[in-house]
Amino acid sequence: MSAPIGSPSREITDSGIWQAPLRAQFPIVTGHPDVTYLDSSATSQKPRAVLDAVQDYLTTSNANAGRGTYTWANHTTALIERARERVKTFLRDPDPERSEVHFTSGTTEGLRTVARDWLVPCLRDGDEIIVPFADHQANAAPWLEAQDLLARRGTAVTVREMPYEQDSRDYDQRALAALVNERTRFVAVTHVHHVYGADMNVHRVRDTVGPDVVICLDAAQSIGHKPVDMDALDVDFAVFSGHKTMALPGIGAVWARGERGPAFQPGGWSGSPNTTGIVSLHAALDWLENAGLDRIERWTVDLGVRLTDGLSRLGSYQVLGCPLSLTADSTVQRRQGIVTFRHRRISSNDLGFILASHGLMVRADGHCQGRAGERDTSVRVSLHIYNTPDDIDRLLDILAGLDRES
Ligand code: PLP
Numbered sequence: 001m002s003a004p005i006g007s008p009s010r011e012i013t014d015s016g017i018w019q020a021p022l023r024a025q026f027p028i029v030t031g032h033p034d035v036t037y038l039d040s041s042a043t044s045q046k047p048r049a050v051l052d053a054v055q056d057y058l059t060t061s062n063a064n065a066g067r068g069t070y071t072w073a074n075h076t077t078a079l080i081e082r083a084r085e086r087v088k089t090f091l092r093d094p095d096p097e098r099s100e101v102h103f104t105s106g107t108t109e110g111l112r113t114v115a116r117d118w119l120v121p122c123l124r125d126g127d128e129i130i131v132p133f134a135d136h137q138a139n140a141a142p143w144l145e146a147q148d149l150l151a152r153r154g155t156a157v158t159v160r161e162m163p164y165e166q167d168s169r170d171y172d173q174r175a176l177a178a179l180v181n182e183r184t185r186f187v188a189v190t191h192v193h194h195v196y197g198a199d200m201n202v203h204r205v206r207d208t209v210g211p212d213v214v215i216c217l218d219a220a221q222s223i224g225h226k227p228v229d230m231d232a233l234d235v236d237f238a239v240f241s242g243h244k245t246m247a248l249p250g251i252g253a254v255w256a257r258g259e260r261g262p263a264f265q266p267g268g269w270s271g272s273p274n275t276t277g278i279v280s281l282h283a284a285l286d287w288l289e290n291a292g293l294d295r296i297e298r299w300t301v302d303l304g305v306r307l308t309d310g311l312s313r314l315g316s317y318q319v320l321g322c323p324l325s326l327t328a329d330s331t332v333q334r335r336q337g338i339v340t341f342r343h344r345r346i347s348s349n350d351l352g353f354i355l356a357s358h359g360l361m362v363r364a365d366g367h368c369q370g371r372a373g374e375r376d377t378s379v380r381v382s383l384h385i386y387n388t389p390d391d392i393d394r395l396l397d398i399l400a401g402l403d404r405e406s
Pocket of ligand 1: 041042105106107108109136138139190192193194218220221241
């Protein structure tokens with residue numbers, strides 16, 4: 001049986017002993033007790049260690065990188081190289097000598113960089129690529145732009161739609177296997193879905209598509225929320241945003257395995273690097289690893305289950321995504337700490353405003369889903385390590401009130 005609303009499950013109460021000191025490290029969270037931030041998929045809050053690392057850098061050795069004859073400049077260049085290595089260790093890179101880490105402004109620019117600087121030069125007339133149109137539009141638009149660009153140069157590339165299972169919203173591996181043929185060069189996938197919270201089973205995609213197809217992983221909603229292991233996933237690119245992983249906005253990374261196809265050589269002159277962003281990313285990855293990614297995952301999944309359990313007892317709400325992961329009784333854990341729902345009569349926009357008036361910060365819109373996504377808007381609650389069972393109960397209390405009223 002799942003726990004009733006207001007009586008925390010034993011697991012959450014027990015693990016709260018270690019969670020409270022971690023939560024205490026987020027000044028914006030502790031400084032605003034009247035506010036509950038439930039929008040971490042949009043952007044995450046920053047722990048003191050990240051803020052301190054940035055302040056420390058700016059007040060002790062701020063300089064531009066790669067062009068100096070003096071200590072601060074050389075120190076900055078070294079910081080950037082160390083941050084590249086840190087991304088590799090964080091991702092459990094099996095072959096760091098061969099792989100590349102390229103800093104970008106975030107996932108959107110990272111995926112665009114892979115499309116423009118790697119995919120376009122690789123593809124030949126008649127090649128095929130597979131694109132997940134029900135995922136974030138950042139993981140669809142760049143591949144279509146690549147197709148357009150190539151078409152203008154007289155190279156015809158076919159874009160196939162990634163198939164999804166109806167119930168789970170996961171990729172349909174059987175249909176995917178049927179789609180792959182000798183002309184398939186590339187498949188774009190997402191690790192954790194930003195609307196359904198589904199863990200998209202990307203570790204199965206390599207077996208499905210075979211050893212030669214290049215796989216690009218949008219890890220915007222998984223890195224920083226769960227352990228992410230490049231060896232186990234066997235993908236060729238992994239792309240993520242720093243601001244969603246507790247670093248500053250304006251920084252992100254593309255990790256490239258460098259095994260299949262030509263080397264990844266992002267082109268063009270990109271100018272001065274985002275040094276404070278890179279410093280913050282290094283500090284954030286350190287913080288997350290010290291906090292424990294397994295624990296972060298368990299904590300946020302448990303909170304998500306608490307919310308979906310509560311919602312399942314209220315008649316007015318429809319939770320989107322995999323029904324098998326809706327309750328604590330479920331033996332199938334497929335949903336990360338992202339829960340998206342609609343009220344059957346109150347518009348999602350109104351619901352967003354009502355929750356905001358109670359100090360609850362959620363996302364209420366269409367969530368930038370690609371063209372095969374939801375038609376209607378919805379409310380998304382996305383959790384991180386600084387959230388608590390009290391946050392969920394506060395939300396559920398208000399939602400229960402709206403359930404009775406409508
Ligand atoms: N991919 C996914 C799955 C996302 O959730 C997001 C943002 O929410 C993005 C890509 C785009 O990230 P950014 O806006 O940081 O570039």
